Amino acid sequence: MTVLDTPSVARSSVTPRRDIGIKRRYAAERRFRLYGMLAIALGIIFLALLLWSVFSKGYTAFQQTTITIPVTFSAEIIDPRNQRETDPKILQAANYPLLARDALVKALGVNPSDRVAVRSVSALVSASARTQLRDLVMADPTIIGTTQTVTLLADANIDSANKGQIDLSVAETSRKVNDRQLGWMKQLSEAGVLQKSFNTGLFTSGASSRPEAAGIGVAFVGSLYMMLIVLVLALPIGVAASIYLEEFAPKNRLTDLIEVNINNLAAVPSIVYGLLGLSIFINFAGMPRSAALVGALVLTLMTLPTIIIATRAALKAVPPSIRAAALGLGASKMQTIFHHVLPLAAPGILTGTIIGLAHALGETAPLLLIGMVAFVVDYPGSPMEPSTALPVQIYMWANEAERAFVERTSGAIIVLLLFLVVMNMGAILLRRRFERRW
Amino acid sequence: MNAVKLTVAALCVSAAFAGSAIARDQIQIAGSSTVLPYAKIVAETFGETYPDFKTPIVESGGSSGGLKEFCRGVGPTTIDIANSSRPIKSSEVEACKGAGVTDIQEIKIGYDGIVFATDASNADLALTPKDLYLALAAEVVVDGKLVANPNTKWSQVNPNLPDAEIAAYIPGEKHGTREVFEEKMLAHGCEEAGAAEAIKGLISDKKEAASKCIAVRKDGKAVDIDGDYTETLARIASNKTGVGVFGLSFFENNADKLKVATVNGIVPSAETIASGEYPVSRPLFFYVKKAHLGVIPGLKEYVEFFTSDQMVGQDSPLADYGLVAAPDAEREKTRADFEAGKTL
Numbered sequence: 116m117t118v119l120d121t122p123s124v125a126r127s128s129v130t131p132r133r134d135i136g137i138k139r140r141y142a143a144e145r146r147f148r149l150y151g152m153l154a155i156a157l158g159i160i161f162l163a164l165l166l167w168s169v170f171s172k173g174y175t176a177f178q179q180t181t182i183t184i185p186v187t188f189s190a191e192i193i194d195p196r197n198q199r200e201t202d203p204k205i206l207q208a209a210n211y212p213l214l215a216r217d218a219l220v221k222a223l224g225v226n227p228s229d230r231v232a233v234r235s236v237s238a239l240v241s242a243s244a245r246t247q248l249r250d251l252v253m254a255d256p257t258i259i260g261t262t263q264t265v266t267l268l269a270d271a272n273i274d275s276a277n278k279g280q281i282d283l284s285v286a287e288t289s290r291k292v293n294d295r296q297l298g299w300m301k302q303l304s305e306a307g308v309l310q311k312s313f314n315t316g317l318f319t320s321g322a323s324s325r326p327e328a329a330g331i332g333v334a335f336v337g338s339l340y341m342m343l344i345v346l347v348l349a350l351p352i353g354v355a356a357s358i359y360l361e362e363f364a365p366k367n368r369l370t371d372l373i374e375v376n377i378n379n380l381a382a383v384p385s386i387v388y389g390l391l392g393l394s395i396f397i398n399f400a401g402m403p404r405s406a407a408l409v410g411a412l413v414l415t416l417m418t419l420p421t422i423i424i425a426t427r428a429a430l431k432a433v434p435p436s437i438r439a440a441a442l443g444l445g446a447s448k449m450q451t452i453f454h455h456v457l458p459l460a461a462p463g464i465l466t467g468t469i470i471g472l473a474h475a476l477g478e479t480a481p482l483l484l485i486g487m488v489a490f491v492v493d494y495p496g497s498p499m500e501p502s503t504a505l506p507v508q509i510y511m512w513a514n515e516a517e518r519a520f521v522e523r524t525s526g527a528i529i530v531l532l533l534f535l536v537v538m539n540m541g542a543i544l545l546r547r548r549f550e551r552r553w
Numbered sequence: 554m555n556a557v558k559l560t561v562a563a564l565c566v567s568a569a570f571a572g573s574a575i576a577r578d579q580i581q582i583a584g585s586s587t588v589l590p591y592a593k594i595v596a597e598t599f600g601e602t603y604p605d606f607k608t609p610i611v612e613s614g615g616s617s618g619g620l621k622e623f624c625r626g627v628g629p630t631t632i633d634i635a636n637s638s639r640p641i642k643s644s645e646v647e648a649c650k651g652a653g654v655t656d657i658q659e660i661k662i663g664y665d666g667i668v669f670a671t672d673a674s675n676a677d678l679a680l681t682p683k684d685l686y687l688a689l690a691a692e693v694v695v696d697g698k699l700v701a702n703p704n705t706k707w708s709q710v711n712p713n714l715p716d717a718e719i720a721a722y723i724p725g726e727k728h729g730t731r732e733v734f735e736e737k738m739l740a741h742g743c744e745e746a747g748a749a750e751a752i753k754g755l756i757s758d759k760k761e762a763a764s765k766c767i768a769v770r771k772d773g774k775a776v777d778i779d780g781d782y783t784e785t786l787a788r789i790a791s792n793k794t795g796v797g798v799f800g801l802s803f804f805e806n807n808a809d810k811l812k813v814a815t816v817n818g819i820v821p822s823a824e825t826i827a828s829g830e831y832p833v834s835r836p837l838f839f840y841v842k843k844a845h846l847g848v849i850p851g852l853k854e855y856v857e858f859f860t861s862d863q864m865v866g867q868d869s870p871l872a873d874y875g876l877v878a879a880p881d882a883e884r885e886k887t888r889a890d891f892e893a894g895k896t897l
Contacts, residue, residue, distance in 0.1 A: 207604060242870075246601050282809045285673060289808040324593040401630050404581055405610050483614065486583065486622075486632075490593045492600055492608035493579075501579060501610045511613070514781040516590065516806040 169525050169532070176526025179314035179327060180269040180277045182240055182303065186218040187262045188252060199256065206256065211248040215240050215267055222308060223299050235295055239303075241268040243328040268316070269309065271326035271519035273300060277311065280518055291518075317526060321492045322508070326519035329512070331527050333491050337407050337502030338476060338534075344411035344498060345418055345475055350468055352415075353422030354457075360423075361430040362452050381420035388417045389481035397485060404486035405501035413485060414475040421474065425467020429460035462549040469542035473535050479506045505531045577629040578850050580609035584619025584636030585729065586781065587665055587800060588837050591871050592636055595859045598870065599851075602858070606851030611636075616729050623840060624649035633845045633852055637838045638665065638729035646897055656843035656896040660856060661887055663865055664877040666801035666826040667733055667833040670811040672793040676715065678814035680796075682832070684711045686742025688719045689775045691768040694751040702770050717794035723769065724798055725779035729835075734798060735767040737833045738816075743767070786810065801826065802875020826877040834877065843896055860888050 190197070193209040216237040217227075225232050244267045251265070252258060268274075272291040275281050277300060287293050292300075303309035320330025364370045392413035396402045402409050433456045441451040482488055488507050495502035503511075509531065512524040582592055592611045600608030612619075616637040623635035624645060641659070649657060669685075671678055687710040692699045707714035724730040743749045743766035756762045769775045778785050778797075785797040786807060796814065801821060804811055813821060816832055825831040839859075846853050858864060865871050865878055872878050879887070 208602070285809045289673070291806070291808075322593075324590065324597050397630055398625070403577065404630060404632065405612070486581070486610075486612050488613060489583075490589070490596065490611040490613075492597055501581070514586070514613075514783055516782065516803040518806065 169528050172522055173525025173527075173529045175278050175280070176317060176522040176529075177314050178278075178311045179316065180274040180309060181266050181312050182219070182269050182309050183264060183266045184218045184222050184308055185262050186214050186248065186265045186267075188214060188248075188259050189217075190260050192217075193252065193259055199259075206252055207249065209249070209252075211245045211252075212237065212242070214248055215244040218265075222306075223302065232295070235293060236299070238270055239273055239296060239299065241270050241327045242325055243268055243323070266312075268327045271517055273309075274327055275518045276300065277304075277309070278522070280522065314526075317523065318530075321494060322490050322503070322511070323492065324490075326515070326517050326523060329520070329523060331505060331508050331530060333494055334503045334505045334508035334527075335530075336494060337410070337487070337491075338505045340407040340495070340498045340502065341411040341414055341504060342472055342476060344408065345415050345472060346468070348411070348415045349418045349422055349471065353419050353468070354426055354464060356419075357423045357426035357430060358452060358457070361427050362448070362456070377420050377423050381424060384480070385417055385478050386480040386483070388413050389484040391416065392481060393484045403499060403501070405489050405491070405503075406499050407487075407495060407502045408498040409485050410482050410487050410504065411498065413481045414478060417478065417481060418471040418475045421471035422464075422468050425470070426460070426464045429463025429467065430456060432463065433459045459551055462546045465545045465549075466542045469538055469545075473538045476504075476535065476538070477506050477531070479504070479510055482507055505534070576848075579607040580634065580849055580852050580855055581612070581632045582609055582634040582636060582839070583612035583614055583622050583632045584634075584839070585616040585638040585837070586613045587616075587638040587729065588636035588662070588839065589613045590802065590874060591662065591837070591876055592839070594870050594874060595855075595864055598864070599855055599858050603851065603854060606854065609851075609855060615727065617727075620645050620840070621648075623842070624652055624654055626652045627654055627842065627844045629849075631842075633842055633849050634855075635840045637840065638835065639732065640836070640838060641840060641897065654842055654844070658841040658843055658856075658891060658894070658896055660839050660841060660860060660891060661879060661883070662837050662839060662859065662876070663871065663879050664826055664834045665837050665875075666821050666823075666831060666877055667730055667737075667835070668799050668801055668804050668821045669796055669814040669816065670789070670799055670804055671796050671814065672789050673810055673812050674793060675812055678715075678796070678812065679713065679818060680814045680816055681711075681745070682738045682742035682816070683745040684714060684742070685721075685738050686746055686748070686766075687711075689721055689723070689769050690739065690743070690748075690766070691770045692765060693746075694748045694755075697751060697754075699752065699755055699765070702772075702774075705774070715794065719774045720792055720795035721775045722778050722785045722788045722795055722797040723775055725777040727779060730798065730800070733833065733835045739767040739769070741832070800875065801877070805875050823872065823875075823877045827880065836879075837876070841891075843894065856891060857888075860884065860891060 192213050193211075194205050198205050216233065219236050219239060220227055220233060223236060225236055227233060247267065248265070251263070269277070272281070273296065276283070276292045276297065281290055281292060283290070283297070300309060316328060317330045318335070319332045320328055321333035323329040360370060360373065392409055396409045396412055397404060437455050437459065438451055441455045442448070446454065479488065482504055486501075487503055488510065489501065489503055490511070491501055491503045505527065509524055509527045512520045512527060582596070589611060596609040596611050600606070612632075614622075616635075616639055619632075619635040620637060620641060622632050625631050641657070646657065649655070669678070669680055684707075687693060687702075688704055688707060690702055693702050693704075694700075695703070704710050705719060706716055707719055708716040710719075723734060740749075740763070743752075749762075749766055752762045752765050753759075756765065776788065778788065782799050782803040785799060786803075789795050789797045789811065799811070801823070804813055804821075815821075819825050819831045821831045821833075826834045841852070841856055862884065863869060865876065865884065867878050869878070878884070
């Protein structure tokens with residue numbers, strides 16, 4: 116209709132412009148831009164909320180309250196009958212917590228015969244003082260009888276109170292730190308004995324039931340082992356499979372079926388891979404439970420489809436003219452692929468691999484059934500020994516009852532996020548560095 | 554080319570690893586998340602006290618999951634100990650036997666109290682099994698008939714309770730705690746309210762009548778928590794008048810945020826639970842594979858260490874954490890039974 120009307124309108128003297136819906140179309144564009152901006156703003160708000168909740172809770176985990184006092188390594192307590200020459204086990208089993216307690220009692224000027232007070236005093240310092248002082252003595256038995264200044268970890272409750280995480284306004288009986296201990300804390304921090312320092316233990320220690328001595332060390336090593344094995348296994352297998360499927364395999368029903376299956380596998384819930392790992396690697400192949408190797412094999416299976424899909428897309432994106440030119444100059448098919456196509460596809464392959472690895476790094480579900488959701492104290496010497504993973508450590512800490520684990524949970528999340536940011540930054544840099552556009 | 558070589562090499566390496574199911578020198582434990590914190594404390598202290606042995610690995614995964622792993626067979630790739638917050642079922646013992654795990658030793662480590670708590674800002678709360686039954690049952694008896702629970706406020710259940718909407722956060726059905734809650738609170742409350750008799754009159758099938766007593770309402774007033782107590786705590790923090798179910802040790806660690814309810818006028822504590830005055834408690838166990846004793850280094854020592862008074866006695870680290878120690882005679886019996894090699 117408008118088309119037919121146009122000539123007459125144009126001829127009239129008022130000359131109303133032909134309505135091509137320009138206002139409506141501009142409005143639609145503005146609306147769409149607005150929706151887009153809203154979507155991005157919403158995303159940013161949620162990201163900011165997530166980061167804020169993690170960082171505001173977690174930043175305190177990087178500090179730990181310590182007590183630095185002169186400890187007298189009294190021979191009467193460590194080795195009352197002077198048997199250490201003949202029986203070195205005495206040093207192993209000595210009552211080391213008593214040394215720490217006596218040092219604090221002396222520093223605070225508490226009457227040593229007041230049993231209730233002395234009990235409260237010994238609750239100021241972490242139970243890990245036993246191993247700490249024992250290791251000092253075992254390393255150098257000559258310190259027995261001398262007085263050394265030692266930095267001990269404060270108990271987790273004291274640490275939480277010092278960081279203001281315990282509500283001190285409630286009745287004394289319903290909190291873990293009593294008024295007397297608060298007084299001593301004040302006294303000690305005024306004397307410079309009780310201080311906050313960087314929490315190196317958070318990075319170096321293994322799991323512990325005592326928050327102040329707990330760390331992500333074992334989990335970090337476990338995750339590292341798994342990532343290395345996944346990389347070594349999944350990258351070559353994935354790349355080989357995709358090169359064959361993309362460049363050599365005939366296009367027929369079978370390869371179509373394989374392609375559909377690979378796409379399906381990428382969407383299978385990860386717990387399914389855990390079940391598979393349990394029945395194949397542990398029950399059938401007899402591999403050890405809780406070992407990083409089994410975890411890595413399960414994660415490899417999980418990462419493979421992602422890598423294959425990314426690699427095939429990267430190979431497809433290489434222009435056919437490159438292949439035609441190489442073949443035209445007399446290169447064999449192998450030479451064409453490995454000398455020309457693969458290097459051009461490498462940035463895409465690496466990006467896909469790193470995203471797959473980052474995905475695998477954050478998985479806990481497949482690890483549950485193969486025994487890696489576990490409390491592991493000792494560092495694994497090899498991937499065959501029991502270990503755990505970073506997200507598992509976060510999950511386990513999130514379920515702990517102690518207040519001090521709340522900040523440590525968020526602290527561990529921050530470490531995991533940084534790990535992921537570094538990996539993704541690597542992916543972006545690799546892409547920037549090697550990407551070719553046509 | 555390199556990629557292919559690497560793949561082959563990696564496969565060979567993993568095949569070599571797989572072939573050698575090497576003997577294990579580290580105790581492996583799995584099971585109940587209620588027992589987990591206690592097992593962790595013992596495992597850690599064990600590792601520190603016996604430098605010759607490695608620290609045991611403690612997995613979480615629930616009592617049933619742990620026992621299932623436990624019953625998978627004998628050998629280095631199976632676990633040595635299953636932690637459980639309930640006694641092993643006869644069906645599980647059968648499953649164990651079928652897989653070759655014939656000799657199982659049961660160790661009772663102590664008792665766990667189950668407490669009801671609300672936000673610390675609330676007034677003191679005194680509950681009885683009857684109140685909880687009337688507030689949370691799916692159907693109650695009104696004028697001799699079973700009707701959908703009409704109560705919406707605590708004060709309708711018992712005028713002494715606060716005038717607030719009923720909201721209870723109870724353990725989900727996969728938790729061992731749920732069974733204790735049903736058995737010790739709902740079933741008792743059902744009888745006290747006189748509903749058990751009335752239901753028997755209405756429904757002839759005994760099993761069905763019993764299940765009516767412990768059926769929990771599904772209209773949103775009773776919320777199943779499938780996660781851990783941390784989740785219940787978060788729910789209470791957002792709904793201050795809600796009542797949550799916690800373990801005694803969890804409550805004690807968060808006593809500044811929670812106010813515990815008395816049950817039948819008894820305040821839950823290690824003393825009232827040990828004496829049996831406080832009604833809602835349950836024993837905690839772990840099960841040891843006898844065939845692994847003497848094969849896995851340190852297993853016997855670990856069990857002995859766990860059952861010693863310095864770990865589970867009245868004034869021990871586990872008691873400090875919230876475990877209710879078993880009476881002296883019972884602990885003595887547990888140790889003697891283990892020593893004598895008594896099996897299920």
